[in-house]
Amino acid sequence: MFSVGLLTSVLGSAFTSLAMGVWVFHDTGSATQYSLTLLMSLLPGVIFGPLAGALVDRWSRRALLIVSEVASAVPVLVLALLHSASALQPWHVFVFVGIQSLIRAVQLPALSASIVLLAPPEQVARANGVVMLAHALGNTVGFAAGGVLYLLIDLNGVLSVDFATFVFNTVILAFIRIPRPPRSEAGQTPSGGLIAEIRAGWRIVATRNTLVTILLFSAALNVSLGYADAVLTPLVLSFASAASLGIVIACMGVGAVAGSLALATWGGPRRRIIGLAGFAIPLGLFLCLGALRPSISLIMVAAFGFTFCFTIVDGTSRNILQVEVEPDIQGRVFATYNMVGGLVLASSYLMAGPVADRLFEPLLLADGPLAGSVGSVIGVGPGRGMAMLMLVIGVVMLITAVVASRQASLRGLPDRPIRKAAQPVSESVPAAAPSNMVGS
Missing domain, CATH: 1.20.1250.20 (MFS general substrate transporter like domains)
Structure with a gap:
């Protein structure tokens, strides 16, 4: 379920990214304005990164992932309303991609840091592959499909599809249990608040x-x-x-x-x-x-x-x-x-x-x-x-x-753990607990 929701959300975002760039270029005819869209999709998240990492370690990663999906959906809805009213301007798009960049700055480390809590050590590498596959499909199938959708259903239709994918993934995340990580010596909260945590x-x-x-x-x-x-x-x-x-x-x-x-x-x-x-x-x-x-x-x-x-x-x-x-x-x-x-x-x-x-x-x-x-x-x-x-x-x-x-x-890095063959379970030994990929 986790990977299905992730793939759906990534594809929806890819549709919108492609459509936004095409709309800006068509509206302005300026390669510079298009380049500014790319820059705004990258720079705010880079600047916000250290604070985002401290927030990920301080708060529930599941809650952060849900909030990031909701926070991503709201600007998409606003853009759709502006476009419907023929009031959409390029600067609206710059603000939108900047907000999305800030959200990704929280979402990506929260996602990466959650994988080790959801998968056993010998399956972490494969779980990473599934996450990277979702993003790779978004950058290939998503962009290609985004271009087709833009021609077929216009910008408003693409934004509506993206909004629906955020809602779908939010519902899935509501049923995923991501346990809080145990507190380690290195992770002890230093005095001084968020700034001290960033320095740590x-x-x-x-x-x-x-x-x-x-x-x-x-x-x-x-x-x-x-x-x-x-x-x-x-x-x-x-x-x-x-x-x-x-x-x-x-x-x-x-x-x-x-x-x-x-x-x-x-x-x-x-x-x-x-x-x-x-x-x-x-x-x-x-x-x-x-x-x-x-x-x-x-x-x-x-x-x-x-x-x-x-x-x-x-x-x-x-x-x-x-x-x-x-x-x-x-x-x-x-x-x-x-x-x-x-x-x-x-x-x-x-x-x-x-x-x-x-x-x-x-x-x-x-x-x-x-x-x-x-x-x-x-x-x-x-x-x-x-x-x-x-x-x-x-x-x-x-x-x-x-x-x-x-x-x-x-x-000197240890070898990657590999999955061990299943062993017969003795009557005196309790069976393994079920996976925590899905839960309350």
């Missing part, structure tokens, strides 16, 4: 070598994701059509879905260092592959492989945090993890364009300084500088993976 969360992350290493490794991973994401569209369009770009983006979505399915069924490598550094190596190689030639076939393979490996690495990272960190402080740890990832992504998005246009593109023009050397391998002309940037990112990712594989704090 930062201290917890900063004083544990494993958490610092995973945080730095994930930040490096998000740099590669941000640059690859920002460069991919202009790189493909420099030699191919918009239809080809759509195929490449679809391959990225399929790769994310396949990676999530693999985690949900397999759980990822038993040795966690393989799930981190081991899968980061082919991730870097796929980036390099997509840069070698202006070939849609190569980029399709690279796009699929990149998102598949990225999903495995990200899922493994989250599994480590869920299993190795005390449950009552996971809200702050995940909020920190998400905030750093969001900051890195935002900076990558902002820097990728100028770095590609002003630094790398001139190097591989027909008369560029590297046309006779690097250009003889990956080609010269428009777009090949961006390909070189992607190649550099791939090499940096390979170096990062090798460095990570040699870190004692990661190599």
